[in-house]
Amino acid sequence: MPITLITGANKGIGFETARQLTELGHVVYIGARDAERGEKAAAALGARFVQLDVTDDASVTSALATIDSAEGRLDVLVNNAGVLGAGVTDGPTALRAFDTNAVGVVRVTEAALPLLRKSPNPTVVTVSSSAGSFWAVTNPDRPEFNLPLALYSASKSAATMLTVQYAKSQPGIKFNAVEPGTTATDMTAAFGIGRAPEESAKVVVHLATLDADGPTGTFQDENGELPW
Numbered sequence: 758m759p760i761t762l763i764t765g766a767n768k769g770i771g772f773e774t775a776r777q778l779t780e781l782g783h784v785v786y787i788g789a790r791d792a793e794r795g796e797k798a799a800a801a802l803g804a805r806f807v808q809l810d811v812t813d814d815a816s817v818t819s820a821l822a823t824i825d826s827a828e829g830r831l832d833v834l835v836n837n838a839g840v841l842g843a844g845v846t847d848g849p850t851a852l853r854a855f856d857t858n859a860v861g862v863v864r865v866t867e868a869a870l871p872l873l874r875k876s877p878n879p880t881v882v883t884v885s886s887s888a889g890s891f892w893a894v895t896n897p898d899r900p901e902f903n904l905p906l907a908l909y910s911a912s913k914s915a916a917t918m919l920t921v922q923y924a925k926s927q928p929g930i931k932f933n934a935v936e937p938g939t940t941a942t943d944m945t946a947a948f949g950i951g952r953a954p955e956e957s958a959k960v961v962v963h964l965a966t967l968d969a970d971g972p973t974g975t976f977q978d979e980n981g982e983l984p985w
């Protein structure tokens with residue numbers, strides 16, 4: 758059974774991804790920064806909870822140590838935790854957006870690499886966004902063209918670039934970034950847009966369950982590869 762860690766899995770797309778991978782037989786670790794929310798989500802799915810705040814090095818190290826002790830390896834990592842960083846555009850808000858959406862990917866991936874190397878088919882999926890695609894935000898025909906989310910977009914560009922760089926530096930591990938599709942979650946509640954998280958989680962699950970010869974270094978949505 759694949760051993761899987763999903764960050765920010767106590768709700769939204771991460772929670773639904775956890776549900777679907779659990780149904781496929783994965784041993785899923787729900788990474789959540791809040792113990793009460795994480796334990797509740799894990800109990801609802803028959804999954805395991807691990808305390809994990811992607812902005813806190815000690816928390817990330819401890820979470821991966823817990824998985825190491827219990828499982829001795831990690832097969833799938835889903836970097837899903839994210840924040841919108843909307844509102845004011847200033848230094849503190851920028852630091853928070855980048856700390857969660859980009860630096861968080863580095864923290865968790867670096868801590869996970871030794872465990873991923875022990876897997877026969879290691880896969881990392883980073884839930885990025887087409888809001889971070891230069892192609893999309895400069896294309897007037899795309900909805901991202903009118904999206905006034907500079908910090909979110911820039912931090913997701915970084916998350917996608919990290920995916921490409923990890924794919925190059927870690928050829929034994931698949932790294933892919935995903936645009937899950939506009940989804941009705943707490944993140945988008947203020948806009949009142951998006952489809953059910955169940956639908957978007959399918960896109961994440963697809964990339965989390967690739968065969969050993971599957972693609973690496975790509976940025977995809979449900980229709981396949983997206984331009985950068």
Ligand SMILES: NC(=O)c1ccc[n+]([C@@H]2O[C@H](COP(=O)([O-])OP(=O)(O)OC[C@H]3O[C@@H](n4cnc5c(N)ncnc54)[C@H](OP(=O)(O)O)[C@@H]3O)[C@@H](O)[C@H]2O)c1
Nearest residue numbers: 765767768769770810811837838839886939940942943944
């Ligand atoms: N919704 C969309 O339309 C959409 C589109 C493209 C990409 N995405 C991406 O999809 C991912 C999931 O978003 P969502 O829509 O499901 O939003 P959501 O419902 O707000 O879920 C975000 C999750 O991230 C967690 N999180 C935030 N900061 C964290 C931290 N420092 N450490 C650990 N966990 C943290 C949250 O935990 P708490 O409950 O503790 O806050 C929550 O579990 C994000 O990366 C988002 O950027 C979403």
